[in-house]
Amino acid sequence: MAKIDIKGESRGLTSIEALPIILVYIVIVVVFMITAPETFLGYRIYQSFMSTVPIPLILGLGLTLVVAAGEIDLSFPSIIAFSGFIFASLYKNTGQTLMPFIVALIAGAAVGFVNGVLVAIVGIPSIIATLGGQFLWSGLTVILSGGLAWNVRDVRNEFIHRLFVGRIGGVLPAQVLWALLVAVVLWFILNRHKFGEHVLFIGDNSEVARVMGVNVPGTKIILFTLMGTLAALSAVILTLEMATFWTTQGSGMLLITMAAVFIGGTSIFGGKGSIFGTFFGSFIVGSLEAGIVATGLGGFWTRFVVGLVLILAVALHSALGRSTGLSAVSFLSFAFRKQKGGDSS
Amino acid sequence: MENATLEVRSLTKRFGGLVAVDHMDMQVYPGEVVGLLGDNGAGKSTLIKMVSGVYHPDEGRIFFQGKEVKMGTPMDALELGIETLYQDLALAENLDAYSNIFLGREKTKPFLGFIKVLDHESMREESKKVLNRLEIEIPSLHNQIKTLSGGQRQAVAIGRSIYWNAKLLILDEPTAALGVHEQRKVLDLVRLLRSQNIPIIIISHQLYDIFSVTDRLVIMRRGKKVAERITKDTTPDEVVGLIIGSEEVERNNRPG
Numbered sequence: 001m002a003k004i005d006i007k008g009e010s011r012g013l014t015s016i017e018a019l020p021i022i023l024v025y026i027v028i029v030v031v032f033m034i035t036a037p038e039t040f041l042g043y044r045i046y047q048s049f050m051s052t053v054p055i056p057l058i059l060g061l062g063l064t065l066v067v068a069a070g071e072i073d074l075s076f077p078s079i080i081a082f083s084g085f086i087f088a089s090l091y092k093n094t095g096q097t098l099m100p101f102i103v104a105l106i107a108g109a110a111v112g113f114v115n116g117v118l119v120a121i122v123g124i125p126s127i128i129a130t131l132g133g134q135f136l137w138s139g140l141t142v143i144l145s146g147g148l149a150w151n152v153r154d155v156r157n158e159f160i161h162r163l164f165v166g167r168i169g170g171v172l173p174a175q176v177l178w179a180l181l182v183a184v185v186l187w188f189i190l191n192r193h194k195f196g197e198h199v200l201f202i203g204d205n206s207e208v209a210r211v212m213g214v215n216v217p218g219t220k221i222i223l224f225t226l227m228g229t230l231a232a233l234s235a236v237i238l239t240l241e242m243a244t245f246w247t248t249q250g251s252g253m254l255l256i257t258m259a260a261v262f263i264g265g266t267s268i269f270g271g272k273g274s275i276f277g278t279f280f281g282s283f284i285v286g287s288l289e290a291g292i293v294a295t296g297l298g299g300f301w302t303r304f305v306v307g308l309v310l311i312l313a314v315a316l317h318s319a320l321g322r323s324t325g326l327s328a329v330s331f332l333s334f335a336f337r338k339q340k341g342g343d344s345s
Numbered sequence: 346m347e348n349a350t351l352e353v354r355s356l357t358k359r360f361g362g363l364v365a366v367d368h369m370d371m372q373v374y375p376g377e378v379v380g381l382l383g384d385n386g387a388g389k390s391t392l393i394k395m396v397s398g399v400y401h402p403d404e405g406r407i408f409f410q411g412k413e414v415k416m417g418t419p420m421d422a423l424e425l426g427i428e429t430l431y432q433d434l435a436l437a438e439n440l441d442a443y444s445n446i447f448l449g450r451e452k453t454k455p456f457l458g459f460i461k462v463l464d465h466e467s468m469r470e471e472s473k474k475v476l477n478r479l480e481i482e483i484p485s486l487h488n489q490i491k492t493l494s495g496g497q498r499q500a501v502a503i504g505r506s507i508y509w510n511a512k513l514l515i516l517d518e519p520t521a522a523l524g525v526h527e528q529r530k531v532l533d534l535v536r537l538l539r540s541q542n543i544p545i546i547i548i549s550h551q552l553y554d555i556f557s558v559t560d561r562l563v564i565m566r567r568g569k570k571v572a573e574r575i576t577k578d579t580t581p582d583e584v585v586g587l588i589i590g591s592e593e594v595e596r597n598n599r600p601g
Contacts, residue, residue: 208437210399
């Protein structure tokens with residue numbers, strides 16, 4: 001029946017899988033170039049994107065792996081607060097930068113590790129375990145910080161500020177290179193390494209993976225630990241960029257990061273994850289607000305448009321994925337069977 | 346007498362108060378196809394899951410190739426050469442055939458001298474070889490498993506078991522949910538493997554399948570072994586009686 005070789009020669013076709021989303025991004029930018037030429041034809045707006053998008057991007061890259069394994073992490077906004085607090089307070093109290101940075105990363109990793117143990121060993125569904133973690137760690141941060149924002153203006157003179165958020169050549173924000181590095185490493189892990197293959201197998205069917213000898217709990221713990229570490233890295237970048245720590249600094253990140261991951265084509269059902277997709281998904285989500293405001297629509301439209309793009313993108317992925325490259329007919333017949341109440345294994 | 350490839354002695358597994366497998370003894374000899382029979386809930390799947398390292402026995406011992414083995418994880422069983430084809434847990438749907446064949450035991454090659462990366466090229470080549478050896482045709486190694494037919498899926502799953510030079514192959518309902526033609530193909534595969542001296546345990550509800558490929562039958566009821574028969578010395582009627590309990594057969598056969 002299906003005598004079509006839908007996949008290319010190698011697994012490098014993540015790049016091709018994300019093609020629709022790359023096109024969507026180009027279309028969005030072109031539209032904004034037309035509706036807001038004075039903003040979108042200059043370089044400053046792109047410079048601004050490159051300073052703001054890396055944070056949801058780094059988070060989204062980590063979350064892509066977690067979601068590809070069939071899990072979810074809702075706790076990363078609180079890790080951004082927690083690790084940011086640790087970094088800011090250690091810096092303020094010691095004047096050092098490297099030690100606070102490392103301790104902040106370790107703290108993020110530790111929170112992630114706890115999430116992983118709760119999910120993989122104790123057996124709490126990840127949505128609940130990490131929802132609990134979200135309250136717990138942001139609550140702890142508020143308690144420890146007294147609920148105050150901390151100004152760390154002096155950090156602007158430190159080397160670590162130049163390293164993570166400096167402007168290379170006076171133009172290019174350093175954080176975009178860090179995000180790019182994370183993207184390259186995670187793409188490699190997901191598509192070229194055993195670990196990524198196991199992540200996909202677990203997301204596809206964790207029982208099959210288990211009986212075939214994959215270490216399912218271990219892999220999940222590593223994934224959540226990785227997610228915590230990346231959230232801590234984002235926290236440090238954010239704190240450095242703003243030269244301020246505040247207790248709710250991660251709270252706006254949850255929904256836009258998830259939107260970026262799903263716009264990029266990673267499946268909530270697990271077994272499928274696209275690093276390229278998340279990369280462009282993050283830039284789509286990050287560009288919309290600026291574009292909408294510059295167009296003159298007013299910021300109130302942002303959420304509406306993000307929602308629209310998210311739904312359209314996921315519908316597109318679903319249509320492309322379900323029909324496995326055959327035709328819209330098989331997609332429709334699938335949808336029909338599903339409606340008739342058939343179990344969609 | 347030749348040494349058994351697999352021998353289980355007094356193997357027992359309890360789930361809470363339920364005794365799923367109750368002091369089960371069983372042997373499998375080289376080159377032999379053993380049919381494991383029993384009604385739903387008789388404990389067949391639980392038994393084989395203990396042999397393949399998925400469950401840990403509460404009591405009893407497992408001997409493989411003459412040595413006692415303790416399997417902590419499914420990987421331990423796979424490393425011994427015990428390959429299992431699970432009824433419900435065969436393949437990862439979203440991944441392609443060769444990724445499934447190498448699931449959990451991916452081939453890698455060095456990259457930059459120290460990082461091990463997946464060797465897709467060689468996995469594809471090896472998959473092609475094993476599928477050819479079994480005379481299995483699938484449209485493309487790159488197709489996602491969910492686009493294959495039931496028989497093609499089963500073929501990939503069997504191909505996976507064979508590739509690793511199984512020393513014991515366990516097939517749990519290998520022909521369930523297959524078309525007639527595909528069933529025959531799977532049975533041909535079983536015969537082919539027996540001719541290569543690989544011992545096989547096969548679980549099936551299809552008596553026709555069982556009688557056409559097995560040498561010996563082990564019948565379980567409520568977690569216990571109730572009978573053992575040489576296939577050519579018994580009949581489907583007797584086997585059915587043993588599976589459901591002969592008293593019930595007599596009652597049903599009574600007129601009125």
